[in-house]
Amino acid sequence: MRVLILGGDGYLGWPTAMAYANKGHEVCVVDNYLRRHLAVATSSEALMPNPNLNDRAEIWKSVAGETIWTVIGDCTDYRTISDVFKSFGPEVVIHYAEQPSAPYSMIDFDSARLTLSNNLETTLNVIWAVMEHAPECHIIKLGTMGEYGTPNIDIEEGWLEVEHKGRKQNFLYPRQAGSLYHTTKVLDTDLLWFYVRTHGLRVTDLMQGPVYGLSTEESDQDDRLLPNFHYDDIFGTVVNRFLVQAVAGIPLTVYGKGGQVRGYLNLKDTLQCVELAMNNPVEKGSLRILNQFTETFSVNELAEKVRRVGNGMGLDVEIKSIENPRKELEEHYYNPQHSGLLDLGLEPHYMTDDVVAEMLEKVLEYKDRIDGRKILPRVRWS
Template sequence: MKILIMGVDGYIGFPLALRLLTRGHDVYGIDNFITRKRVQKVGSDSALPISSFAFRNSVIKKKFGKGIGFFYGDATNPKFIYRVINEVRPDAIVHLAEQRSAPYSMIGLKEANETMVKNIVSTLNLIYAVKDITPEAHILKLGTMGEYGTPNIDIPEGFFEIEYHGRKDVLPFPRNASSWYHWTKVHDSNNLMFANKVWGTKVTDVMQGVVYGTRTEEIEKTGLYTRFDIDEVYGTALNRFTAEAIINEPITPYGKGGQTRGFLSLNDSIECLTLALENPPEFGEYRVFNQFDEKYSVNQLAEMVRDLYKEKFGKEPEIVHVDNPRVEKEEHYYNPEHEKLKALGYKRTKDIKSEIYDAIDDLNKFKERLMNLRNVIMPRTYWKKSAYNL
């Protein structure tokens, strides 16, 4: 297959490209390196050093015999997207080219507008380019389990059957996002559902849990890290906890630490996406996958990092709860379904503890780099203080 990855320089986009190349696909990529710039804007950098994309691609060509067909440009520019789709004529497009941080979207009005406009426009550009040029192409959009929020009932995969006033129907499960970023993902889902309804566009909408980890088989073969963020804007809780342990800072769960989410390893995220691409929907089909392996509370993550770090180095990091900068339920019911990928043959490859252990190993090699980033780890972006800062 010819597969186009929008956002190919990112945490998931880069290792996905490597995996697809090793499986014999022709891989093309779009990026304008905006994540690198946004991370610099908040005073941070990838905790694992990453080379320029041109250097990465030269290594890939030597290792695998062919590289990534790369296009530099902005997904919010419709002329650019139309040109790339027309030139490549992809069988599938993976849409990862969006502002991906909830805290960034909550900094203030400028960042909220940027997130809302760019994320929604990039998806609409893709929808129309596929409709007009390659209507048989499969769009795989990476969404988030955060679209659903934390309802007090089980979460289905996209749709559920409901009875109201004696009548039944199958409807999209209600979304209740917790940041401007998460709401853009909801709007993307709605727009893709509508495109499917009107034009029959083939869509896989992936509601992905929190991804963790530093390694895939291809990363180990090439020695090319993917990015790994630990700052309060772009890093996840598990990334932050691992870095805090290594630099001898307290591990800092937000609030009570009872927030529960679905998690899966980087390698398994790539495996799931590859499986979805190699088993595409039919024309006219819109499908939703909840993509995660296990669910954990923030407290459980903190305790795992503490215990694994102690096992490896003999030191026990302190766990210190800090004020929660977000507006969210800190104790709640959480039971999402996740069976559709298993029906396609997905099997977990790595458990969370071994993944944390590997991440500790990898990050410890760059302890000095982490020390230089220690000032951007603690929260500075507070939902209730989001400001007009044009």
């Protein structure tokens, strides 16, 4: 297939590009380095050095002999994206090109405006480019489990049947996001659903939980091919922060009571899930929503896991609760459904002790580059 990956320099985009090129697909990636610029602007640089996108593509070519086409361009510019669609003619577009940090979106007005305009404009441009240049193209869009928030009822996969005064209809599951970033994802979903209804697009919206891991079949071949690994409070996930804190001898900082439960998945499973969506396209005029995670953990459970494995490796790991910089429930009901991807054939890689140990070992190799000043919360919700 001709696969267009928007946001191809990112944590998910780059491993996706290599994996699908490795499977014989023709892959084109687009990125404007927004993530790299924002990371520098907020002193949140990644732990491992990541060559730029063109260099990564060259390294990949020398390692695997395969070409990944690269375009350095801004997906909020319709002409850029339109030209790529016209010249590449994608059969599937994987849309990762968004500002993905909840804390970044909460810094100030400028960060809020950038997040809102970037994320919605890229999505609108993808929709129009498909309508104008590739109406058969399957849009695979990355949403987030954070769109649902933490309601006191089970979370369904995208839709909820509502019975009202004796009549029934399916609606998008009610969403109440906990940050402006997550709210842009809700708005993306509404935008996609609108154009599916009016213009017959084919869309899969993947409600993904936080992803962890650096190892894929392709990135394991050369450290210069590793995905971005951010460990700071703005672009790093809780898993990455805990791994780096464990290695640096800084107590693992649990926000508040630590009862916040989320659904996590291994990077290898993101690659599988997106591929399953790609190989099983939906009909035109359909919006398929799949909840993309494999297991749930509370923050306390994650901290305990990293402590146990770290101590077993001879690290001195402690856990410390700090005031929660976010506005979120610290103890809550959480029961999201996630059978759709399993039904399509997903074979999960779980967060075993071995997997945690492997991630700690990789971070240990780069211990000298850890900057402890980046880890504690610098952004507060209010």
